[in-house]
Amino acid sequence: MKTPRFLLPAATAGVLAISLTACGGGGGGGTTGGGSDAEANLDSRGPITYVQGKDNSNVVRPLIEKWNAAHPDEKVTFKEQTDQADQQHDDLVQNFQAKNADYDVASVDVVWTAEFAAKGWLQPLKDKMAVETDGMLEPTVEAGSYKGTLYAAPVSSDGGILYYRKDLVPEAPKTWAEMMEMCSIAKQNNMGCYSGQFKQYEGLTVNASEAINSAGGSVLDDEGKPNLNTPEAEEGLNNLVEAFKNGNIPAEAITYQEEESRRAFQEGKLLFLRNWPYVYNLATTEGSSQVKDVLGMAALPGKDGPGASSLGGHSAAISVYSDHKATALDFVKFLIEEEQQKFFATQGSLAPVFGALYEDQELVSKLPYLPVLKTSIENAVPRPVTPFYPAVTQAIQENAYAALKGEKPAKDALADMQKSIESAGAGS
Amino acid sequence: MATELGPTPVKPASGTPDVHHGPKGVGEDNRILSQGKWASWLLAPTVIALGVVIVYPIISAIVMSFQKDAGLDPVTGLFTAGGPAGIQNYVNWLGQQCAAPGGGTVACPPGTLGGQFWTATGTTFLFTVITVAFETVLGFWMAMIMARTFKGRGLVRAAVLVPWAIPTAVTAQLWLFMFDFNGIINKLFNASILWTGSEWPAKWAVIIADTWKTTPFMALLILAGLQMIPAEVYEASKVDGASAWQRFRLITLPLVKPALMVAILFRTLDALRMFDLPYILTGGANNTTTLSILVINQIRQGFNSAAALSTITFLIIFLVAFIFVRFLGANVVEQSGATGKGKK
Numbered sequence: 215m216k217t218p219r220f221l222l223p224a225a226t227a228g229v230l231a232i233s234l235t236a237c238g239g240g241g242g243g244g245t246t247g248g249g250s251d252a253e254a255n256l257d258s259r260g261p262i263t264y265v266q267g268k269d270n271s272n273v274v275r276p277l278i279e280k281w282n283a284a285h286p287d288e289k290v291t292f293k294e295q296t297d298q299a300d301q302q303h304d305d306l307v308q309n310f311q312a313k314n315a316d317y318d319v320a321s322v323d324v325v326w327t328a329e330f331a332a333k334g335w336l337q338p339l340k341d342k343m344a345v346e347t348d349g350m351l352e353p354t355v356e357a358g359s360y361k362g363t364l365y366a367a368p369v370s371s372d373g374g375i376l377y378y379r380k381d382l383v384p385e386a387p388k389t390w391a392e393m394m395e396m397c398s399i400a401k402q403n404n405m406g407c408y409s410g411q412f413k414q415y416e417g418l419t420v421n422a423s424e425a426i427n428s429a430g431g432s433v434l435d436d437e438g439k440p441n442l443n444t445p446e447a448e449e450g451l452n453n454l455v456e457a458f459k460n461g462n463i464p465a466e467a468i469t470y471q472e473e474e475s476r477r478a479f480q481e482g483k484l485l486f487l488r489n490w491p492y493v494y495n496l497a498t499t500e501g502s503s504q505v506k507d508v509l510g511m512a513a514l515p516g517k518d519g520p521g522a523s524s525l526g527g528h529s530a531a532i533s534v535y536s537d538h539k540a541t542a543l544d545f546v547k548f549l550i551e552e553e554q555q556k557f558f559a560t561q562g563s564l565a566p567v568f569g570a571l572y573e574d575q576e577l578v579s580k581l582p583y584l585p586v587l588k589t590s591i592e593n594a595v596p597r598p599v600t601p602f603y604p605a606v607t608q609a610i611q612e613n614a615y616a617a618l619k620g621e622k623p624a625k626d627a628l629a630d631m632q633k634s635i636e637s638a639g640a641g642s
Numbered sequence: 643m644a645t646e647l648g649p650t651p652v653k654p655a656s657g658t659p660d661v662h663h664g665p666k667g668v669g670e671d672n673r674i675l676s677q678g679k680w681a682s683w684l685l686a687p688t689v690i691a692l693g694v695v696i697v698y699p700i701i702s703a704i705v706m707s708f709q710k711d712a713g714l715d716p717v718t719g720l721f722t723a724g725g726p727a728g729i730q731n732y733v734n735w736l737g738q739q740c741a742a743p744g745g746g747t748v749a750c751p752p753g754t755l756g757g758q759f760w761t762a763t764g765t766t767f768l769f770t771v772i773t774v775a776f777e778t779v780l781g782f783w784m785a786m787i788m789a790r791t792f793k794g795r796g797l798v799r800a801a802v803l804v805p806w807a808i809p810t811a812v813t814a815q816l817w818l819f820m821f822d823f824n825g826i827i828n829k830l831f832n833a834s835i836l837w838t839g840s841e842w843p844a845k846w847a848v849i850i851a852d853t854w855k856t857t858p859f860m861a862l863l864i865l866a867g868l869q870m871i872p873a874e875v876y877e878a879s880k881v882d883g884a885s886a887w888q889r890f891r892l893i894t895l896p897l898v899k900p901a902l903m904v905a906i907l908f909r910t911l912d913a914l915r916m917f918d919l920p921y922i923l924t925g926g927a928n929n930t931t932t933l934s935i936l937v938i939n940q941i942r943q944g945f946n947s948a949a950a951l952s953t954i955t956f957l958i959i960f961l962v963a964f965i966f967v968r969f970l971g972a973n974v975v976e977q978s979g980a981t982g983k984g985k986k
Binding site: 303331474477605610615616 | 712714719720721740741742743744745748750751752753754755756822823824834836837838839840924925926927928939941942943
């Protein structure tokens with residue numbers, strides 16, 4: 215009689231643990247469409263939360279204040295995440311998985327859209343919930359869509375720019391071949407010729423996809439199947455491999471992320487640099503920069519004309535679990551209004567998603583790279599749009615890295631990429 | 643804590659004779675009984691807390707590891723629950739098998755996480771063996787210095803602890819700057835080594851940074867052991883004419899061995915879970931992916947498969963700990979067991 219009484223608390227704990235496990239096992243197993251969630255609360259209004267990574271240049275807070283002043287009954291609360299993209303991703307996954315109703319509107323990186331949409335976490339932006347995308351740059355809309363439906367409204371965009379030395383290069387190269395010819399100028403001046411970001415990380419996926427797309431290849435075909443065993447893809451990756459081999463890309467570039475490559479360029483060690491628009495501001499204002507007055511900008515070089523940049527940027531998506539979707543939709547529309555877009559550009563150096571704004575005199579005088587960036591984004595190809603993005607980027611990084619280091623020929627690396635991506639999609 | 647405290651209230655209760663007692667014993671008996679009841683209810687929150695934070699996650703992970711990862715419905719483009727997988731996740735990791743496009747499995751091609759299991763296991767053990775060996779030797783040396791009495795000893799002890807006090811992520815970032823191609827290390831030795839860009843330099847970079855960071859921990863534990871040795875033993879041996887080497891080999895080493903074994907065990911288990919240093923220094927490139935990095939990468943691609951991998955990692959670490967305690971650290975356990983018995 216006594217023993218059970220003493221064991222009672224322990225038994226309670228055990229039962230509790232087991233019943234919790236049962237719930238966890240079911241929930242963790244996977245997610246189904248969420249069709250009913252996507253139809254709930256469409257007309258409901260009330261306070262909502264906006265989730266985004268760290269607001270480094272203080273653009274989100276003023277906008278939310280402005281919104282709150284105009285909508286006292288539908289106030290937006292700002293939930294600020296860290297400034298690490300991986301952590302932002304994992305935080306969103308956890309909260310969506312838990313069907314958290316407090317994550318009403320979230321800022322979603324372009325490469326996460328397909329994964330979140332396929333999990334059934336994002337409200338399709340169609341019919342009643344439609345967002346007007348006329349006048350937006352085509353690739354940005356493409357990056358916010360999955361299977362032909364818009365799931366996230368493009369808010370800001372980003373594309374690669376070729377920075378070059380105006381003092382040494384008379385006219386920016388239009389093609390990869392032209393640029394490689396100009397490398398003799400770099401040699402005469404005892405400096406490295408070209409660099410992008412080639413460390414094994416997300417930046418390598420960006421650079422390798424750009425090389426493949428610029429040469430006319432593609433990582434995935436229109437149906438989302440890998441398409442890498444093509445002569446075009448091989449030519450693209452080989453361009454980088456060859457440049458490493460003959461020294462046009464300096465050997466140390468295999469350790470470069472964005473910042474290392476920017477520093478090398480600013481110290482006068484590189485003739486050409488592929489990087490994001492943020493470099494402009496630093497290279498023209500930092501005291502130690504040796505390229506202040508000789509900084510040239512152009513679209514990335516391609517096969518016969520401008521190359522295909524990888525697309526960056528963020529979109530705003532509405533959670534299917536939101537309680538106040540009508541307010542959420544209004545807030546998303548507010549974020550992409552012209553006035554807010556201009557504020558993003560001037561205050562936060564975030565590139566707008568509307569083509570017309572790239573010709574706005576006021577903006578161009580503040581951000582002189584806008585015309586070049588427009589060409590870049592117009593020609594941009596979103597990074598592979600697939601719900602298996604983490605596996606796809608892993609496959610690209612690991613194999614491209616091996617090819618750049620000369621461990622295996624470009625052709626074999628691409629064949630391995632193809633097989634890895636096929637395997638990732640074969641799990642069902 | 644709960645397991646240590648648990649038996650205490652139970653003992654008097656279970657030792658209590660049956661309720662049929664002389665009139666004197668009844669009140670006492672009830673008091674003890676209610677005391678025991680009270681104690682068990684007071685302990686309940688702790689037991690429940692432990693259950694929720696330890697038992698639940700472990701069971702949950704094991705249950706998950708027998709489930710398939712969500713697959714994509716080709717028609718709707720939505721993920722669907724994977725269903726039960728049996729031991730397939732474990733078979734896939736151990737055999738380095740990946741899903742094949744037409745169904746079934748194939749050997750994992752390069753570029754998949756599945757193809758990295760055994761190399762990651764090898765890398766993890768390589769890091770563990772080399773870093774723990776370095777840390778033991780250096781830590782011992784540092785402890786011997788710190789154990790002496792000299793002016794400024796407090797300052798030296800504090801200084802030695804600095805690397806241990808810095809968060810690992812910060813340490814990794816510091817070393818990343820130093821190992822940069824244009825960084826201080828290449829400048830100092832007038833070399834042009836791609837520290838994070840080629841296989842062995844990358845491995846050495848991780849080993850050097852880890853040794854720098856955790857040697858103080860080793861030194862501290864060994865120092866504690868050294869200070870347990872009474873000075874008289876040394877004096878006596880000196881009188882007997884033992885040389886410095888003899889004193890070290892025949893007195894210091896055997897007497898410090900229990901503390902040393904515990905220090906090595908701690909560090910080994912710690913090194914087997916190494917994550918932040920290689921993750922920040924190399925991102926896992928150049929064969930520096932450890933098992934922990936593999937688990938984290940896999941979580942982004944599929945929870946259930948990651949649960950299987952973390953269970954495997956758990957078993958590997960458990961096995962190593964078991965071998966240590968059973969064979970290498972046998973002395974430690976026996977000694978503490980013996981003293982425990984002696985007290986009884």
